[in-house]
Amino acid sequence: MRALTGRRLSSALIMVVGLLQGVAARERGPRVEVVCPSAPIPVRVADKQVLVYELRLTNFDVVPLILKRLEVFPGALSNPPLKVFAEDALTPILHQVGAQMGSKSSTTVDPGRQDVLFIWIEMPSQAPVPVALHHRMVFAPSASGAGTPAAEAILEDFPVPVSQEAAPLLRSPFDGGVWAGDGIGNDTPHRRSLFAIDGGVHQPERFAIDWVKVGPNGDAHHGTARNEDWWGYGEPLYAVADGEVTQVVSDIPENVPRVLPAQITLDNIAGNYVVLRIAPNRYVTYAHLKTGSIVVRPHQRLRRGALIGRLGNSGNTTGPHLHLQVTDRDSVLRSEGVPFIFDEFTYLGPGSDYEVDKHPSVPRMRSIPENNAVVEFRGKARER
Numbered sequence: 001m002r003a004l005t006g007r008r009l010s011s012a013l014i015m016v017v018g019l020l021q022g023v024a025a026r027e028r029g030p031r032v033e034v035v036c037p038s039a040p041i042p043v044r045v046a047d048k049q050v051l052v053y054e055l056r057l058t059n060f061d062v063v064p065l066i067l068k069r070l071e072v073f074p075g076a077l078s079n080p081p082l083k084v085f086a087e088d089a090l091t092p093i094l095h096q097v098g099a100q101m102g103s104k105s106s107t108t109v110d111p112g113r114q115d116v117l118f119i120w121i122e123m124p125s126q127a128p129v130p131v132a133l134h135h136r137m138v139f140a141p142s143a144s145g146a147g148t149p150a151a152e153a154i155l156e157d158f159p160v161p162v163s164q165e166a167a168p169l170l171r172s173p174f175d176g177g178v179w180a181g182d183g184i185g186n187d188t189p190h191r192r193s194l195f196a197i198d199g200g201v202h203q204p205e206r207f208a209i210d211w212v213k214v215g216p217n218g219d220a221h222h223g224t225a226r227n228e229d230w231w232g233y234g235e236p237l238y239a240v241a242d243g244e245v246t247q248v249v250s251d252i253p254e255n256v257p258r259v260l261p262a263q264i265t266l267d268n269i270a271g272n273y274v275v276l277r278i279a280p281n282r283y284v285t286y287a288h289l290k291t292g293s294i295v296v297r298p299h300q301r302l303r304r305g306a307l308i309g310r311l312g313n314s315g316n317t318t319g320p321h322l323h324l325q326v327t328d329r330d331s332v333l334r335s336e337g338v339p340f341i342f343d344e345f346t347y348l349g350p351g352s353d354y355e356v357d358k359h360p361s362v363p364r365m366r367s368i369p370e371n372n373a374v375v376e377f378r379g380k381a382r383e384r
Contacts, residue, residue, distance in 0.1 A: 030139040030153040031061040032109070038203070038328075041163040042129050043339035044367045045184070046347075048122040049129070052184070052191075052206065052339070053160065055117040059109040061141065067094060067107045068152070069138040072121060074130035077157060082133070083121050093118045095192060108142070116194070120186035133160045167339040168282055169366065170240035171304055173211075173324060176379025177235075180220065180351045182210040184339075185371030195333045197266070204285075206337030207368065208325035213311075214374060218356040220319070224257055227313045233320040234293075235311040237286055239276060239302040246283065246330050247275035250294040252314040264316050270323070270332045271315020274308050282338065283330050287323035288315050341366050348374040 033056075040053035059065050070085040085093065091105045097114045109115045121133075137155040185191060190205040212220040213232030223229030252271045255261060261268060270287040274294060277283050290312030296302065313320040327335035347362040347369065348354060354374045361376075369375050 030065060030137070030155055031059070032065065032137075032139065032155065033058040033060060034135075034137070034155065034158050036160045037201070038206075038336040038338075039161050039163045040133070041165055041167060041339050042123075043167045043207070044125060044341055045122075045370050046364070046367060047125055049125055049127060051119075051121040051123070051133070051162065052186075053119055054203070055119065055135070055158075055160075056114055057109055057117065058114045059111050062111055064108045064110050064142045065139045065153075066142065067109060067137065068140055069136075070117065071136040072119070073134045073136070075132060075134065077134055077136060082123070082130075083119075092187065093120075097194070118186055118191060129164065130162050131164075132162055134158065135160070167341045167368070168241065168278060168326060170278075170284075170340050170342055171238075172342060172345065172377035173237050173240050173286065173308075173322065174213075174377050175236060175238065176377050178214040178348065178374060178376045179211050179232075180214050180354070180374045181369050181371075183369045183371045183373055184209070188371050197334055200334065202334050202336060204327050204331070204333055204335045204337045205325055207339045208323060208337060209369070211322040211324060212319070214354070216356065218354060227254060227257055227320050229257070230313075230320040232311050232322070233313065234290060237289070237308045237311060237322060239304055239306045239308055240284055240324075241276075241278040242304050243276040243278035243284070243302055245274060245296045245298055245300045245302065246277050247273070247332075248294055248296065248298055249273050250289075250292065250309075252291065254291050255313045255315075255317065257313065257320075258318050260316065260318060266333065268314075269316045271317065272309070272312060273315075273332065275330060275332070276302065276308075277330065278326075281328045283327050283335070284340075285323070285325050285327065285332050287325075287332065288312055288317045288321060290314070339368060341368050342377075344378065345369065346376040346378075348376055350374070 035056045040051040042049045071081045072083045073079050074082050090107045095116050135158040139153045184207050190208040193205045195202045215231035221230045227233045250272050272289040273287040275283050275285050290310040293310035311322050326338050326340045329335035344365045348359045350372045351374050
């Protein structure tokens with residue numbers, strides 16, 4: 001019986017081979033694994049819609065592979081590309097896992113290594129959002145010798161679904177004032193932060209913003225010796241939406257300005273913090289709060305505008321500020337960062353050249369501030 005079964009399998013294999021002889025052989029393509037860890041969610045930034053996501057590339061070949069070109073299409077590859085990255089445009093968006101931030105970039109993915117493509121695509125604000133993005137990647141192995149041309153290998157199509165979810169609409173966490181936000185951008189430290197924890201890799205800070213208050217001197221502080229020298233220190237913080245408190249940590253000591261804690265751990269990295277669930281799979285984290293200032297408790301339901309605590313200088317920070325992020329899970333670090341928008345604010349220009357008495361004043365609605373933005377939030381009556 002076993003011999004008969006073996007003959008039948010051999011005959012079936014011969015038949016399949018015979019059928020394939022009349023079909024053009026398919027190229028093997030590049031020996032890479034491509035993974036998109038989190039589907040992009042469209043978000044409005046100024047007058048654009050932006051799609052923000054990553055592609056993780058792992059080289060399973062025995063030679064280095066050079067990424068020569070990346071094309072992103074709205075749907076089928078027969079459509080005109082939304083974005084083309086080639087040569088110098090690829091270098092700043094490709095980062096080798098394990099390399100220090102700011103280290104020299106390269107388009108070469110070494111054998112057995114993983115690189116991350118940080119992709120940022122802008123579209124007109126009224127443009128239809130694609131259901132999926134398709135990608136064509138062109139690789140070439142490193143030349144085997146002088147004058148030897150490198151044969152290209154093409155990953156013809158890699159689809160990434162685009163989430164049709166809307167970014168949550170938030171009110172300001174402050175009661176008015178002028179604030180500088182170290183916000184979203186494709187090359188910011190938050191954007192490039194990867195956390196490997198308990199066997200998984202996460203990017204909770206994909207859209208996180210660090211907020212410092214700007215005072216009448218046009219700066220975030222009027223001295224450096226004390227936390228009280230920062231204009232924002234002790235500022236009240238409010239619920240950005242209706243929700244339920246899921247986590248509270250309130251006993252991390254305050255830092256001396258310009259001095260980090262002796263040891264940063266998973267337990268103290270966020271300092272004193274509150275997590276507020278504002279929708280299914282949407283959690284807002286307020287981090288680095290003032291010790292003893294938090295007035296809410298786990299499982300407490302809050303209305304938009306309710307007092308949460310006060311801005312402080314606890315955890316992984318060298319000065320008083322609010323770290324604000326929205327994630328898809330009830331975890332500060334073991335989660336994926338998702339975009340959000342504020343109902344309204346006034347854009348006062350980039351922080352790099354902000355002057356108190358000389359700046360633009362551009363009203364914006366239903367948008368997230370871009371990186372290095374100074375914005376003014378209008379004060380509102382508390383909602384109880």
